[in-house]
Amino acid sequence: MQKSQFIIEVNHVSKQFGDGKFALNDVSLQVTKGEFVTILGPSGCGKTTLLRCIAGFQVATSGDILLNGSDVTDMPPHQRPVNTVFQKYALFPHLNVFDNVAFGLKLRGVEREEMIRRVRKALKMVSMSDYEYRDVDSLSGGQQQRVAIARAIINEPEVLLLDEPLAALDRKMRADMQMELRDMHRKLGITFIYVTHDQEEALTLSDRIVVMREGKIQQIGTPTDIYNEPQNCFVANFIGESNILDAVMVRDRLVRFCGRDFECIDEGFGEDTEVDVVIRPEDVYIWKADKQGNADQTDFADQADYDPDDRIPKGHFTRFYGEVISSIFKGVHYEMTVKTEDGYEFEVQDYHEFKPGTKVGMLVKPEDIQVMRKERLCNTFAGIYMPQNRVGFLEAEWDVPERMSERFEAGEQVQVEVDFNRVNLQDDEEEGVLAGEVHFILYKGDHYHITIRTDDGDDIFVDTNDIWDVGDRVGIKIAPSYIRLKKKQVKEQQTEQNDDQTVSK
């Protein structure tokens, strides 16, 4: 068979568990030899399932997995040229350190002297040379993890799979092990696939990051790509701190948010298109402003390295103004929240503290404004028009205005649209037409964009100023006049798209 350029190819792999839920939903991924790839996502996003499919502990429901160009989708784990480092180490408690590490070699009948040599080498690699005959239960978590890594790399696998290997270690230990893993990856030259929920770890270690959410890949890219150019709100929100705002792309290279037009470097969104923008808190320039909005020269005289004129980058950039409402010291920098004149809240990071109450001016350079296409502009559901001015969608019946009866017949399939800010959430789930749970919350500067997952697994998106927590049970109401109905056949394609999105989002 022709050798593939990729060591691992995951092609359209889906994994469905007994309850019908998709742990993986059409996942595709290519890994080049020698890469350090991290699969990153919150718990339950399917990252571990993907790793287990590659290791062979789980068989994909559909799709195939190629290792070095040959199909291993149904190959049992012991025949695959991959080894795994398990989250809880999974060391054999009845064997000592040496026998644990030698386990794979013994199975392959490697000669005793060769075996001893290789075990010593592997233990040296993880700095555990003096522990050969120690009982594994007597080792600390970090030491056990080292033994687990030695046990896996001694078999010289083509791919090393690591399932949250540092999750059980304390912070300091984790940082040390991260560096060691990086070095080890460089020395060994084998491909690492690393699963973690820790975005910092992913940014530190990886050549490439695969961000996953609810069984789907959200974005694949280098750490800098993922950080600087997130492709959607989820990625922007999950990785690092971010300000995510509703915006309108006025035309190419010009985007409007916070009531102002900003130059940016993005093109191809069309004119007057609704988009999301992401601005990293450390990319916001901030200065203490005088009445004209220029840098205030009077204050900060005591701070030697604060030069008011240096705070404002040269050039014609759009400035906006606000007042600091909170400031937290984070060790190296201060994390401040600034409320703009238009009522948007901005997270800003700076080495200088601007005390709450300070009037400040801010600007963002065009290259630091990341524009993202909106995943949807309103809620769209497939529905059926019913007698007595009712419409059925999301497995419930909703009242609609009487005049609708002129345009639709009972039993007719319709497309239902509801704006995000027209969905009414009730504390008491009994009060709503439909009950659901707060599934995901995104702060958009001046409001929250909330995903409500109904008990039937459908998603409703809501813009609100009320504060909810993930997991809150809510009742959902929509006033009849805010339910827009459209003829089904006209927008059939978009309805399908929406069905897709309700699974993914």
Next chain:
Amino acid sequence: MIRLFQNRRSWAAPYILFLVLLVVLPLVLIAYYAFTDAAGHFTIANFVQFFTKQEAVNTFIYSIAIAVITTLICLLLGYPAAYIMAMRSFSTPQVMAMLFILPMWINFLLRTIATVELFHMFGIPLGEGALLFGMVYDFLPFMIYPIYNTLQKMDVSLLEAAHDLGANRVQTFTKVVFPLSMPGIYSGIVMVFMPTVSTFAISELLTHNKITLFGSLIQRSFGEGGIAMWNYGAALSLIMLIIIGATSFFGQDDTEAEQKGGLL
């Protein structure tokens, strides 16, 4: 804190009383009777009597042999049963466990009598075979349950790790599952061996007293021999106690050795 501790300690009082009256005291009495004659003078004649009587020693050896064979059969039948129960993800593992435990809901004497009737019904003669059958039937759950427990608690990721490192199913079993289930096997062995070596009711019922086990010997010394035989019976009891004690210690020692990796 101290008061609470003292309170807690006082909760043990009923049990200590129970222990002293019903365990320690009888043991002391057995030892006393074993080393005295009918008149209450110290003697080792009871032991000499046992070891010089060929018939008694034979019965003793035969009893141990029967117990060993029963234990082995229980292990051979019980391990696979426990393994299947623990490894197959039955939708209701409790139900499976219940099926094995269910026979124990019926008093074992009743069960043994029922077994006798079964043998009669099918016209199978009673004897050594019937004895072994009855013993295995009665004590099999004691073997299955501890093994099932250790297997069920075994961390699945250990099996996955073995697979991952290149072990096929058989190798995973011999190199990981079996060594790790040794504690369960030992307690199973002890729990089957101890009652089988001392039983008398099963042999009496299932062989119509044709085969005498060591337990029966003791029982007869007390039951039929009258007060004159008590000292001899006590000596026999003491010998059996030592045997049983030895097996449980043997099990414990080996469990520790096993955990230190002595098996591979």
